[in-house]
Amino acid sequence: MMKTQPTNLAAAPNNWREALAERFRQGNLGSLPVIIGLIIIAIVFQSINKNFLTPLNLTNLMVQIAAMGTISTGVVLILLLGEVDLSAGQVSGLAAAVMAVLVSRHNLPAGVAIIGAIVVGALVGLLQGWWISSFRVPSFVVTLAGLLAWQGSRLRVLGDTGTINITNKFINDIANYKLPIWLGWVLGIVSVVVYTLIVFNEYRSRRAAELPTGSLNGVFWRVGVVGASVLAGVAMMSVNRNANAAGNPIQGVPSAVIIFLTFLIIFDFITQRTRFGRYVYAVGGNTEAARRAGINVKRIRITIFMLASALAACGGILAASRLNAANQSSGDGDVLLNAIAAAVIGGTSLFGGRGRIWSALLGALVIGAIANGMDLLALKSSIKFIVTGAVLLLAVTIDAASRARRENSGR
Amino acid sequence: MTATEAAMPVLQLRQVSKRFGAVQALSNVDFEVYSNEVVALVGDNGAGKSTLIKTIAGAYKPDEGDYVFEGKVVSVNSPRDATDLGVETVYQDLALCDNLDVVSNLYLGRENVRRSGLKYLDLLNETEMERRATEVLRDLSVKIPSVRVQIANLSGGQRQSVAVARSVMWNSKVVLLDEPTAALGVEQTRQVKDLIMRLRDRGLAVVVISHNVADVFEVSDRIIVMRLGRRVATFHTARSTNEQVIGAITGAMLPSNAYGEAE
Numbered sequence: 001m002m003k004t005q006p007t008n009l010a011a012a013p014n015n016w017r018e019a020l021a022e023r024f025r026q027g028n029l030g031s032l033p034v035i036i037g038l039i040i041i042a043i044v045f046q047s048i049n050k051n052f053l054t055p056l057n058l059t060n061l062m063v064q065i066a067a068m069g070t071i072s073t074g075v076v077l078i079l080l081l082g083e084v085d086l087s088a089g090q091v092s093g094l095a096a097a098v099m100a101v102l103v104s105r106h107n108l109p110a111g112v113a114i115i116g117a118i119v120v121g122a123l124v125g126l127l128q129g130w131w132i133s134s135f136r137v138p139s140f141v142v143t144l145a146g147l148l149a150w151q152g153s154r155l156r157v158l159g160d161t162g163t164i165n166i167t168n169k170f171i172n173d174i175a176n177y178k179l180p181i182w183l184g185w186v187l188g189i190v191s192v193v194v195y196t197l198i199v200f201n202e203y204r205s206r207r208a209a210e211l212p213t214g215s216l217n218g219v220f221w222r223v224g225v226v227g228a229s230v231l232a233g234v235a236m237m238s239v240n241r242n243a244n245a246a247g248n249p250i251q252g253v254p255s256a257v258i259i260f261l262t263f264l265i266i267f268d269f270i271t272q273r274t275r276f277g278r279y280v281y282a283v284g285g286n287t288e289a290a291r292r293a294g295i296n297v298k299r300i301r302i303t304i305f306m307l308a309s310a311l312a313a314c315g316g317i318l319a320a321s322r323l324n325a326a327n328q329s330s331g332d333g334d335v336l337l338n339a340i341a342a343a344v345i346g347g348t349s350l351f352g353g354r355g356r357i358w359s360a361l362l363g364a365l366v367i368g369a370i371a372n373g374m375d376l377l378a379l380k381s382s383i384k385f386i387v388t389g390a391v392l393l394l395a396v397t398i399d400a401a402s403r404a405r406r407e408n409s410g411r
Numbered sequence: 412m413t414a415t416e417a418a419m420p421v422l423q424l425r426q427v428s429k430r431f432g433a434v435q436a437l438s439n440v441d442f443e444v445y446s447n448e449v450v451a452l453v454g455d456n457g458a459g460k461s462t463l464i465k466t467i468a469g470a471y472k473p474d475e476g477d478y479v480f481e482g483k484v485v486s487v488n489s490p491r492d493a494t495d496l497g498v499e500t501v502y503q504d505l506a507l508c509d510n511l512d513v514v515s516n517l518y519l520g521r522e523n524v525r526r527s528g529l530k531y532l533d534l535l536n537e538t539e540m541e542r543r544a545t546e547v548l549r550d551l552s553v554k555i556p557s558v559r560v561q562i563a564n565l566s567g568g569q570r571q572s573v574a575v576a577r578s579v580m581w582n583s584k585v586v587l588l589d590e591p592t593a594a595l596g597v598e599q600t601r602q603v604k605d606l607i608m609r610l611r612d613r614g615l616a617v618v619v620i621s622h623n624v625a626d627v628f629e630v631s632d633r634i635i636v637m638r639l640g641r642r643v644a645t646f647h648t649a650r651s652t653n654e655q656v657i658g659a660i661t662g663a664m665l666p667s668n669a670y671g672e673a674e
Contacts, residue, residue: 202538209542212557275522276531278511282519285510292506293520294491303531353510406509406563 025405031347033398034362037391041366045373052373056241059254061365061372066175066256067092067319069364071339072346073263074311076360077304079343080271082284082352083139087128087146088339091309092316093331094154095121099317100164100326101157103171110170114317121313122306124150129305133298139305147336155328163327166320174259174321178252181238187258188234191265192227199223256318260361263311268357280304284353315339334385341388342367345395351403366391419482421446421616422467422498422585427476429462436462437473438640444585444616449607451627451648452620454637455660460620463637464587467618468500469493499578500587505570509563513555514544516562517577547580548573551609554602568599572606585616592626604630624656636660 023032045052071088078085095117102113128146132139158164166172179187199219206213213219237257240249271277279300282290291297319335320326344350345366346359367388374384420443429437437459444450454460465471466478469490478487480496487493490500507516514537523540524533544558553572555565562570571591578586588607592600607630610617621627627634628648636644636659644659658664 205538206541209538211538211541211545270532273534274527274531275524275533275535278515278519278522278535279531281511282508282515285508286506288504289506289508289519292490295520353508406561 031356031359031362034345034347034359034366034395037345038362038365038369041369041373045369045376049373049376051376055236055239056243056250057372057376059237059241059257061368062237062257062260063175063254063322064372065364065368066254066260067315067322068335068338068342068368069260069315069360070263070318071312071315071335072342072360072364073267073357074308074315075339075343076346076348076355076357077267077271077280077311078139078308079348079350080280080284080353080355081301081304082287083132083301083304084143084340084350085128085139085305085308085312086143086336087124087150088143088308088312088315089331089333089336090147090150090154091121091124091312091331092319092335093326093329094124094150094157094316095313096316096320096326096330097154097157097164099171100166100320101159103168104164104166110168113168113171114174117317118310118313121316122310125306125309126302128309129302132305133301151332154330158326158328163325165325167324171317171321172324173255175254175256175318176322177255178250179255179258181252184234184238184253187253188230192230195226196223256322259314259318263314264357264361267307267311271357276300276303281353286353312339338364338367338388341392341395344399345392347395347399349399349403350396351399363395418445420444420479421481423477423479424463424467424473425477425479427463427466427473427478429466429471429473435640437466440476440637440640440642442467442635442642444618446584446614446616447611448632449611449617449619449630451631451634452618452637453622453624453627453634453656453660457639458637458660459640460637461589462640464500464589464618464620467493467498467585468587469498494581494583497582497584498587499581499583499585501571501574501578501589501591503589503593505574507562507570507574510561512561513548513558513565513573514541516573517544517547517580519577521581543580547576551576551579551606553606566599567595568602571595571599571603575603575606575610579610579613579615583615585618586610587618587620589620590622591619592621592623600626624653624660627656628653638662 042053051057071092075085075088098120099113099117102108102116103110124146128139128142131137132142199222203213203216203219234253237253238251240251242248242250271280279290279295282293282295283297283300287297316331320330342363343355343359344363346355346361346363348355348359370387370391371384374387422444424440424442426439426441427437428435428439440459440463442463452460452463462471466473469487469492472488477484479485485496487496493500508519511519518540522533523536523543525536527533541558548555548558551572553569553576555569555573562573565573575586575588575591591603591607595603604626607617607619619627619630631648634646634648634651634656635642636646636656638660643662643665646656655664
């Protein structure tokens with residue numbers, strides 16, 4: 001009989017190089033590949049075209065990806081469960097159509113039209129999630145059926161005219177409004193301060209509980225990098241972007257960017273820090289284990305499908321606002337595939353249970369940057385599709401390889 | 412007579428029978444386990460070990476017979492009823508989430524939270540969970556690189572240890588282990604066996620299902636042999652031999668009274 005002995009907690013890797021090697025060995029690279037990818041993309045495009053890394057272009061890029069990124073945020077939630085949602089693009093289009101019809105044809109107030117569109121999205125998600133978890137039909141099939149049905153619904157809602165222009169100022173401002181410069185700075189500074197407080201508070205409480213903490217230096221670095229990125233972003237978007245210095249200044253953080261980032265922060269918080277988030281990862285990792293732990297798997301599934309479709313609706317609203325219209329191609333074409341590709345490129349696993357909400361931002365940035373950079377170079381969209389496809393393939397391969405390495409690392 | 416027999420069993424089944432269609436999986440089986448003891452449940456395939464364990468765990472409701480916990484007849488209709496009594500089961504598949512770290516797995520479904528008003532939006536109290544998890548694993552001498560490592564990165568023995576630790580974290584009194592060493596190598600089997608003996612020394616009643624008679628002799632205090640749905644023999648491990656137990660399992664050599672070694 002062995003006597004009790006202190007737990008052999010191996011010393012935490014004490015420098016970043018060891019930590020990185022360890023994560024690579026375990027197949028836990030997370031967002032690292034995509035961040036490296038983004039840096040490479042930026043270097044390549046900037047070296048070909050000096051207009052790539054300019055305040056105007058980067059701000060445009062952020063606005064361009066807001067709708068796709070919002071839809072992709074919902075897709076990340078679905079992928080975390082180990083499911084897939086092929087209806088997201090069409091749901092976004094349906095929501096845009098509902099909003100446009102309510103506000104332009106029925107002259108309802110903007111708020112009612114927006115809420116109506118989001119409710120339609122949530123109901124679609126409720127129906128799909130309920131169907132999937134009640135009849136054990138694969139989500140792939142249910143949402144594929146949804147893809148067709150919601151496309152039909154959108155065309156029906158739009159009616160004969162096909163395109164509905166939106167003249168409502170509030171709705172058009174959702175994506176196109178630019179915050180006053182002072183407000184941009186206030187939001188930026190407040191969020192950096194709050195983030196700093198959270199990080200240091202965590203450090204302090206772990207110290208108090210005598211748990212291992214990273215070095216204080218590491219904490220400063222984290223806060224420093226995040227704080228500097230946020231403030232640099234605000235500074236960049238506060239510059240006058242109008243090439244014609246004599247014309248009306250174009251400056252301030254676009255509202256679309258704020259809305260997208262707000263969704264990211266809210267859903268990252270929910271997935272990382274709440275009981276619900278923990279259960280989502282548990283269901284995605286091992287459904288049977290989650291069930292045996294007393295988790296109501298069906299409720300989690302239905303809730304996630306509702307949230308994802310509601311987010312798709314929000315993405316559709318952003319897209320319609322940016323376009324000032326809803327039309328027969330709203331939510332069509334590459335909307336769905338870009339949203340799924342963004343989630344996967346950003347580092348969320350297709351196999352369920354692994355990934356972060358932030359991958360929606362990172363992946364959307366990659367796809368957006370490739371599209372944007374190639375537009376600057378006036379390349380044909382054929383090339384754009386091929387390159388985006390190649391990047392997606394690369395991302396999924398990294399995911400699969402990490403998974404294989406994980407499976408070999410333990411036993 | 413050993414000291415344990417004088418005491419009351421913490422958990423007892425009396426004359427339990429269970430039938431699946433034409434198959435009589437259990438017929439009039441008595442079962443008892445005491446605190447501070449490891450009981451091994453052995454038998455060939457189809458002997459009724461799994462049915463018996465699942466009955467104890469609350470997954471099956473017996474057709475006849477009583478479930479007695481701490482001297483009182485209780486009604487156990489679901490696994491939840493069993494865990495509420497303090498009867499925890501570690502199945503062979505361990506039911507761990509590979510993608511979550513050790514802390515999250517230990518607390519899965521019973522998270523330590525700060526209430527927010529909405530159950531699902533309760534905030535996880537990670538610091539407290541990690542502190543307690545570290546403590547429990549240290550008490551049990553479970554060796555893992557860190558409590559924040561994902562289950563995917565642990566060895567089979569470490570996973571088994573985490574699953575066992577989870578089952579004893581919640582003031583449980585009886586722990587059922589289904590083939591805890593089946594898929595493990597020599598060193599990992601050693602770790603798990605040590606852990607089983609530490610559980611006993613902490614006063615738990617441990618029931619181990621195993622195919623491996625050699626392993627059973629190392630960890631158990633008593634050995635209960637099942638054969639064709641009946642309990643056919645019971646041995647005090649210290650006073651029996653491998654051959655006797657194997658004889659009882661195969662039916663080649665059945666002892667005529669309750670405790671085989673007394674013959």
